[in-house]
Amino acid sequence: EIVLTQSPDTLSLSPGERATLSCRxxxxxxxxxxxxxQQKPGQAPRLLIYGAxxxxxxxxxxxxxxxxxxxxxxxxxxxxxxxxxxxxCQQYASSPWxxxxxxxxxxx
Amino acid sequence: xxxxxxxxxxxxxxxxTLSLTCNVSGYSxxxxxxxxxxxxxxxxxxxxxxxxxxxxxxxxxxxLKSRVTISLDTSNNQVSLKVKSVTAADTAVYYCARKGxxxxxxxxxxxxxxxxxxx
Numbered sequence: 001e002i003v004l005t006q007s008p009d010t011l012s013l014s015p016g017e018r019a020t021l022s023c024r025x026x027x028x029x030x031x032x033x034x035x036x037x038q039q040k041p042g043q044a045p046r047l048l049i050y051g052a053x054x055x056x057x058x059x060x061x062x063x064x065x066x067x068x069x070x071x072x073x074x075x076x077x078x079x080x081x082x083x084x085x086x087x088x089c090q091q092y093a094s095s096p097w098x099x100x101x102x103x104x105x106x107x108x
Numbered sequence: 109x110x111x112x113x114x115x116x117x118x119x120x121x122x123x124x125t126l127s128l129t130c131n132v133s134g135y136s137x138x139x140x141x142x143x144x145x146x147x148x149x150x151x152x153x154x155x156x157x158x159x160x161x162x163x164x165x166x167x168x169x170x171x172l173k174s175r176v177t178i179s180l181d182t183s184n185n186q187v188s189l190k191v192k193s194v195t196a197a198d199t200a201v202y203y204c205a206r207k208g209x210x211x212x213x214x215x216x217x218x219x220x221x222x223x224x225x226x227x
Contacts, residue, residue, distance in 0.1 A: 037214075045203075045214070047208070050213045090214075096170060097212050099156075101153050
């Protein structure tokens with residue numbers, strides 16, 4: 001089973017700043033089968049990125065994904081108020097599909 | 109716009125069967141895609157339970173496969189989940205979910221429903 005470790009657990013930033021979230025896999029994630037989700041309190045998760053770097057429908061271009069192998073990242077270039085949330089990565093290269101523990105982006 | 113809405117008992121007794129239903133609107137489940145369930149125990153990671161395709165394809169998490177049944181009711185456009193012999197470890201928010209077209213990620217989620225296993 002591929003274990004995903006996200007860092008940091010919490011990121012304290014101000015609106016307008018750049019956020020970089022990390023997702024490290026215990027084994028290589030083949031074909032860059034990695035997705036990112038955003039979840040706000042009381043809401044369903046929302047797909048942001050799939051295939052490590054492809055934005056889902058309606059996701060603004062200030063949000064981008066990168067990486068390969070075992071190291072992936074999600075970058076939000078300029079934080080807007082609606083970006084403060086919890087973010088999860090998920091691999092779908094090897095069954096069982098697994099998720100990271102999440103990174104909370106909070107307002108500083 | 110695809111929408112998924114879970115429903116079912118919020119409290120289940122240990123050793124009994126947990127049963128949830130997901131009503132899908134905005135898309136006919138018989139038209140394609142895999143439909144299934146993901147859960148998140150309090151303070152723990154999201155866990156993919158399983159997904160089903162209308163013509164018979166299926167994926168189940170090996171850790172849960174022996175206790176889980178997922179079914180599709182195409183007449184009512186619903187997705188169902190049954191987990192038998194539940195314990196406190198099955199306490200979680202359960203999400204109904206649609207698998208993405210190009211891979212095993214989720215492109216649509218329900219709001220989630222909390223199920224507590226307790227006597």
